[in-house]
Amino acid sequence: xxxxxxxxxxxxxxxxxxxxxxxxxxxxxxxxxxxxxxxxxxxxxxxxxxxxxxxxxxxxxxxxxxxxxxxxxxxxxxxxxxxxxxxxxxxxxxxxxxxxxxxxxxxxxxxxxxxxxxxxxxxxxxxxxxxxxxxxxxxxxxxxxxxxxxxxxxxxxxxxxxxxxxxxxxxxxxxxxxxxxxxxxxxxxxxxxxxxxxxxxxxxxxxxxxxxxxxxxxxxxxxxxxxxxxxxxxxxxxxxxxxxxxxxxxxxxxxxxxxxxxxxxxxxxxxxxxxxxxxxxxxxxxxxxxxxxxxxxxxxxxxxxxxxxxxxxxxxxxxxxxxxxx
Amino acid sequence: xxxxxxxxxxxxxxxxxxxxxxxxxxxxxxxxxxxxxxxxxxxxxxxxxxxxxxxxxxxxxxxxxxxxxxxxxxxxxxxxxxxxxxxxxxxxxxxxxxxxxxxxxxxxxxxxxxxxxxxxxxxxxxxxxxxxxxxxxxxxxxxxxxxxxxxxxxxxxxxxxxxxxxxxxxxxxxxxxxxxxxxxxxxxxxxxxxxxxxxxxxxxxxxxxxxxxxxxxxxxxxxxxxxxxxxxxxxxxxxxxxxxxxxxxxxxxxxxxxxxxxxxxxxxxxxxxxxxxxxxxxxxxxxxxxxxxxxxxxxxxxxxxxxxxxx
Ligand SMILES: Nc1ncnc2c1ncn2[C@@H]1O[C@H](COP(=O)(O)OP(=O)(O)OP(=O)(O)O)[C@@H](O)[C@H]1O
Ligand SMILES: [Mg+2]
Numbered sequence: 001x002x003x004x005x006x007x008x009x010x011x012x013x014x015x016x017x018x019x020x021x022x023x024x025x026x027x028x029x030x031x032x033x034x035x036x037x038x039x040x041x042x043x044x045x046x047x048x049x050x051x052x053x054x055x056x057x058x059x060x061x062x063x064x065x066x067x068x069x070x071x072x073x074x075x076x077x078x079x080x081x082x083x084x085x086x087x088x089x090x091x092x093x094x095x096x097x098x099x100x101x102x103x104x105x106x107x108x109x110x111x112x113x114x115x116x117x118x119x120x121x122x123x124x125x126x127x128x129x130x131x132x133x134x135x136x137x138x139x140x141x142x143x144x145x146x147x148x149x150x151x152x153x154x155x156x157x158x159x160x161x162x163x164x165x166x167x168x169x170x171x172x173x174x175x176x177x178x179x180x181x182x183x184x185x186x187x188x189x190x191x192x193x194x195x196x197x198x199x200x201x202x203x204x205x206x207x208x209x210x211x212x213x214x215x216x217x218x219x220x221x222x223x224x225x226x227x228x229x230x231x232x233x234x235x236x237x238x239x240x241x242x243x244x245x246x247x248x249x250x251x252x253x254x255x256x257x258x259x260x261x262x263x264x265x266x267x268x269x270x271x272x273x274x275x276x277x278x279x280x281x282x283x284x285x286x287x288x289x290x291x292x293x294x295x296x297x298x299x300x301x302x303x304x305x306x307x308x309x310x311x312x313x314x315x316x317x318x319x320x321x322x323x324x325x326x
Numbered sequence: 327x328x329x330x331x332x333x334x335x336x337x338x339x340x341x342x343x344x345x346x347x348x349x350x351x352x353x354x355x356x357x358x359x360x361x362x363x364x365x366x367x368x369x370x371x372x373x374x375x376x377x378x379x380x381x382x383x384x385x386x387x388x389x390x391x392x393x394x395x396x397x398x399x400x401x402x403x404x405x406x407x408x409x410x411x412x413x414x415x416x417x418x419x420x421x422x423x424x425x426x427x428x429x430x431x432x433x434x435x436x437x438x439x440x441x442x443x444x445x446x447x448x449x450x451x452x453x454x455x456x457x458x459x460x461x462x463x464x465x466x467x468x469x470x471x472x473x474x475x476x477x478x479x480x481x482x483x484x485x486x487x488x489x490x491x492x493x494x495x496x497x498x499x500x501x502x503x504x505x506x507x508x509x510x511x512x513x514x515x516x517x518x519x520x521x522x523x524x525x526x527x528x529x530x531x532x533x534x535x536x537x538x539x540x541x542x543x544x545x546x547x548x549x550x551x552x553x554x555x556x557x558x559x560x561x562x563x564x565x566x567x568x569x570x571x572x573x574x575x576x577x578x579x580x581x582x583x584x585x586x587x588x589x590x591x592x593x594x595x596x597x598x599x600x601x602x603x604x605x606x607x608x609x610x611x612x613x614x615x616x617x618x619x620x621x622x623x624x625x626x627x628x629x630x631x632x633x634x635x636x637x
Binding site: 021023026027030034037038118119120122123124125126127128129130131323324325 | 367371374376377395396397399400402403404406408409410411412413414423424426427428429430431432468471475
């Protein structure tokens with residue numbers, strides 16, 4: 001009878017404990033509800049749905065009516081749903097690679113400065129919570145929204161695919177798609193952190209958004225060009241120039257993401273960069289198993305995760321050191 | 327309840343707070359008076375552990391605010407001078423949110439939020455978005471927001487900013503009533519003497535990061551008043567340079583200025599009979615001599631106009 005009473009008291013205590021809201025949870029929930037109810041978020045979702053639906057729809061109709069039109073190597077129908085480009089419509093992964101940063105920046109660029117300008121930050125930080133809860137909840141809240149968005153979108157495409165095609169995806173296909181979705185989230189998280197960082201540095205939301213967008217544009221549009229031009233004009237040896245170009249290109253998160261997802265969703269890619277003729281001769285045109293594909297892009301994966309963490313670290317450090325009224 | 331010891335806070339090239347010492351007892355209402363840039367907000371932020379002192383220490387309820395900010399913030403409610411609320415929440419939602427951050431369960435939070443909204447007179451606007459609130463309404467909501475965590479200490483930074491005169495009267499009355507009923511310690515900052523005078527048990531005058539004077543409002547007036555000089559207006563005829571010269575020689579007179587048909591003499595209170603005697607002896611007719619005593623207002627004015635260079 002002793003232990004039953006003690007269990008009862010424990011249960012009661014549990015009950016009481018669960019009634020008391022944990023501050024971090026409260027902060028994150030508030031973040032999520034603010035994001036989800038905002039116009040900005042609706043516009044982003046609308047934008048993504050509009051742009052991707054065209055691409056997915058054309059591919060699906062080709063698969064149904066005329067599968068021969070897809071390139072011969074696509075034994076993986078579901079993967080081609082994400083990677084094929086028909087009628088010059090950009091494939092799903094390109095669209096996501098393009099819109100992802102936009103989503104990240106849009107969710108982060110006014111995270112801190114808007115609270116500052118509204119005069120809410122000093123009120124919230126005067127509640128009994130550690131200071132880093134504030135910045136962490138900004139990140140975690142937006143990240144949860146991103147995960148929900150990306151996975152909802154991915155599974156939507158998959159679901160529509162199953163309805164159209166009528167056969168279930170192979171297990172490996174499914175895992176590859178899952179991986180793709182996870183890395184998409186990490187990629188968006190990188191830009192989210194960049195947005196948050198610039199929201200700490202710049203007081204004006206518009207300045208903050210512009211500077212984050214400028215960095216994004218730099219990497220997507222100019223960086224590749226600059227690297228290629230630089231390598232070609234300064235290094236006479238073409239092979240070294242190419243390998244240097246590749247090395248420097250990998251500094252760009254945009255390049256990393258594209259390489260990473262392309263390899264993950266295209267099992268027929270066997271190597272990054274150029275192979276010499278001897279290396280290729282004698283190989284059979286076949287596909288790589290998932291493990292090998294992962295191995296191929298392992299450096300990209302680590303680099304992307306590291307970049308995201310570094311970006312978060314910077315925003316964390318900046319925030320913790322900043323005066324409340326700066 | 328609050329003890330500030332030798333507090334110094336430096337910003338890049340300005341010293342915002344300069345070796346400040348201050349203690350505030352439990353249940354006391356203390357008014358921190360000072361012009362813009364005196365360092366009021368800076369002191370308040372260090373009290374909450376939101377800003378780190380350059381040197382010195384700040385303890386609230388025997389807890390060091392810099393090293394144990396959470397324990398301090400648990401018992402302290404803070405109303406910032408630029409208080410604001412999340413735009414898309416209603417007044418009620420905002421209060422519930424704050425309450426939940428303080429570990430109050432939702433049901434209880436809603437209940438006390440409604441009560442508080444009634445107390446601050448916002449019951450009709452409870453379900454209205456906070457972005458539609460006027461400045462005064464926001465300020466009231468801010469007070470409710472401070473009270474919902476049932477603090478032992480209230481720290482209010484320029485609480486009357488943006489409220490109309492009648493509102494100020496009610497608002498300050500409410501603060502005083504709540505403080506006395508619940509034994510809450512209150513620290514409020516302001517640059518308006520009249521308001522502070524009305525509800526504070528004790529005030530401190532802060533200029534340039536230094537506490538110039540501190541004490542009970544009446545004591546303070548007397549203390550400073552005694553040391554101050556009185557200005558006499560002497561109306562006499564004729565006003566000659568010789569008369570002015572003679573007046574200057576009167577002991578305990580510090581300054582003499584001609585002003586049309588009158589003379590303004592500054593000196594200590596005791597100089598009055600000597601001044602009239604001098605005027606009469608010099609052969610002029612004395613029509614009137616009147617002394618103007620400095621009130622707390624003037625002293626305050628003086629300090630504020632003089633600003634830091636008076637120190
Ligand atoms: N982040 C900052 N960086 C540099 N100097 C600062 C900073 N914050 C405040 N100061 C300086 O510290 C001094 C005190 O400022 P504080 O805000 O405490 O004044 P205040 O008494 O609250 O004034 P007000 O009545 O205008 O609110 C000012 O001289 C100000 O310029
Ligand atoms: Mg201030």
